[in-house]
Amino acid sequence: MISNVIFDCDGVLIDSEILSFAVDEKLLPDYGVSLTAAELARTFGGVAYGEMVLALNTRFGTSINAQRYQEHCEAELAGMFATELRAIAGIPELLSSLRVPFALASGSDLARLDECLSLTGLADFFEHRIFSAEQVKRGKPAPDVFLLAAETCGWAPEQCLVIEDSPSGVVAAKAAGMRSVGFLGGAHRHTQDADILRDAGAEYVADNSVDLFGYMRDLGLVGAFRR
Numbered sequence: 001m002i003s004n005v006i007f008d009c010d011g012v013l014i015d016s017e018i019l020s021f022a023v024d025e026k027l028l029p030d031y032g033v034s035l036t037a038a039e040l041a042r043t044f045g046g047v048a049y050g051e052m053v054l055a056l057n058t059r060f061g062t063s064i065n066a067q068r069y070q071e072h073c074e075a076e077l078a079g080m081f082a083t084e085l086r087a088i089a090g091i092p093e094l095l096s097s098l099r100v101p102f103a104l105a106s107g108s109d110l111a112r113l114d115e116c117l118s119l120t121g122l123a124d125f126f127e128h129r130i131f132s133a134e135q136v137k138r139g140k141p142a143p144d145v146f147l148l149a150a151e152t153c154g155w156a157p158e159q160c161l162v163i164e165d166s167p168s169g170v171v172a173a174k175a176a177g178m179r180s181v182g183f184l185g186g187a188h189r190h191t192q193d194a195d196i197l198r199d200a201g202a203e204y205v206a207d208n209s210v211d212l213f214g215y216m217r218d219l220g221l222v223g224a225f226r227r
Contacts, residue, residue: 002160005098008164008183011188013088013091015087018041027073031069046107046169047107047166050066086120089209095122097222100221103129105145107169109133113132114130140166141172163181170201170202181206182197183205183206
């Protein structure tokens with residue numbers, strides 16, 4: 001029985017991934033890599049900068065420095081987030097409707113999470129129940145951040161439902177002994193991405209927040225949709 005929910009952040013709560021991959025598409029040609037934002041999102045959604053850069057260096061024979069590249073991207077993103085970052089449509093209403101305890105577990109660092117949640121008006125929903133991969137040894141697809149969230153909150157992993165937009169996050173949830181739902185509500189995702197989430201182990205793939213609400217309602221996790 002599900003009695004707790006753990007949300008990923010980027011691409012699930014906030015529409016940040018579309019901005020991040022647009023920056024990658026803009027900057028990567030300077031490093032010898034040409035990929036569209038859609039290609040990057042499908043391949044590297046939920047993947048840390050270091051892992052993405054390692055994969056790109058292997059694929060394209062480049063020698064990108066992961067730390068410098070991340071700093072370059074984050075400098076570009078800072079201004080975009082301040083003016084363009086939004087909560088994904090329907091997410092504040094869904095959070096307001098939840099009947100069970102919930103938390104956030106993300107690959108982003110805590111400082112970025114605090115900033116993004118404040119910018120999008122979601123910070124008060126989570127209070128101290130915010131967990132980052134920087135607090136554990138391994139990021140997703142390892143289960144560490146989900147297990148940290150469950151242990152800290154006093155939840156049994158098998159009673160947790162994870163909401164994720166990336167295959168690596170779904171794999172991490174499965175490794176943690178948790179059920180998961182794939183989410184396509186972020187602007188970086190398309191209906192054809194449902195297959196990569198199902199293949200990773202998602203028990204259901206929701207097209208948007210309304211679809212996600214309906215699935216969670218059937219599990220008894222939410223009440224009336226609060227506007």
